Amino acid sequence: MWELICDHSYAWGKIAGDRSPWRPASDGFPSAGVSIPPDERGLRFSNPQSRIAIKQTEPWLTLRGIRIEITARLASSRGFLIDGGDSFSIYLSGVLLIGSGTGRDVINNYFGSAAPPLNKWARFTFEHNGFNSMCLFIDDTLVATRGTVNEVAGVGPKGVAIGNAVDSNNGYVDGDIERVQIWRIDPRGMQRQFLARPLDPAAADCWTRFIKAINAALAAFPDCAEWLLGALVELQKKFLAALKQLSPDKLAEFNQFVQQYDALWRAGLLDHPAMEALLNNFRDFLIAENVIVLNDPLWKQIAENECLQKLLKMLPRMDCDPELLAILKAIGGVEDEGKDSKAAPRSLRT
Secondary structure (H helix, E strand, O other), X not given: OEEEEEEEEOOOOOOOOEOOOOOOOOOOEEOOOEEOOOOOOOEEEOOOOOOEEEOOOOOOOOOEOEEEEEEEEEOOOEEEEEEOOXXXXXXXXXXXXXXXXXXXXXXXXXXXXXXXXXOOEEEEEEEEOOOOEEEEEEOOEEEEEEEOOOOEOOOOOOOEEEOOOOOOOOOEOOEEEEEEEEXXXXXXXXXXXXXXXXXXXXXXXXXXXHHHHHHHHHHHXXXXXXXXXXXXXXXHHHHHHHHHOOOHHHHHHHHHHHHHHHHHHHOOOOOOHXXXXXXXXXXXXXXXXXXXXXXXXXXXXXXXXXXXXHHHHOOOOOOOOHHHXXXXXXXXXXXXXXXXXXXXXXXHOO
16 A cells, blocks of 8 residues: 655765665755754754755655654754645644645644654654545654545645745754655555466466557547546546445445455465455445445446447457456356356456
């Protein structure tokens, strides 16, 4: 889920090099106003010119959700620990630690008992999961949590500022910062999860040919490719909106299903009875909780759309990956009807 995109450890003078897999995109550039504390631990931000800048590059353009951990020693409770403009920020105002995502997604510790400690090292964490919740931690203590409205937008042209506001000198934090770690929702998470499945050479070749066929079909019918993208976006929006309506207990149950599925997938147990049982229970759960509505007109509109029929006619059957067909059959709730268990479910045949 989370992908590390920035890892600064200020232990070598004024060097703010990144140690994440995205180096050098997330390297920091300290201003002249940044200094080294007497104990040579971290970097000091003590005047309006103090800041470390990170340029607007990938991976900062696509975030959705974000998790930030900053280890700091505050002299007073004021200023920005980090500022990503209209995208995200963590700042201090008196006894308040405030985390901000996009738009109205703002959270603080007003009703909490823990205030930002002064003159001692502490770890401040802001997490926005890009879906339905935000939270604030001081060290390992949860000090605030609330729901969200938006996904976290990508960073704007002014980039990111550590220890100050991104577009003003009036927001410098009064204190020292030792470490900054930032994660985003991994935009390639589904791809990484898919590739985590053990694939033998035959199945890998099968998928190579199938993906080439998909690309060829989309290139042959560009208008249909645009329609398909829009349909998938609409389905995703409806699915996420339905998930947001679940109670915390039901959402925890949903996440447990996902974790169990991921474990079986990574173990290569696609056609195992445990996977079939899990998917049957998962499907029943989604239907019972109205996350999936079987008579939703959108499903019929997509299935009967001329574009879908054009695209499907150009795709080969997936007989070469019978394990995946077993999963599709379990998801669709299709019975064998006495036929070869490797045959595709009727609702998924092309």
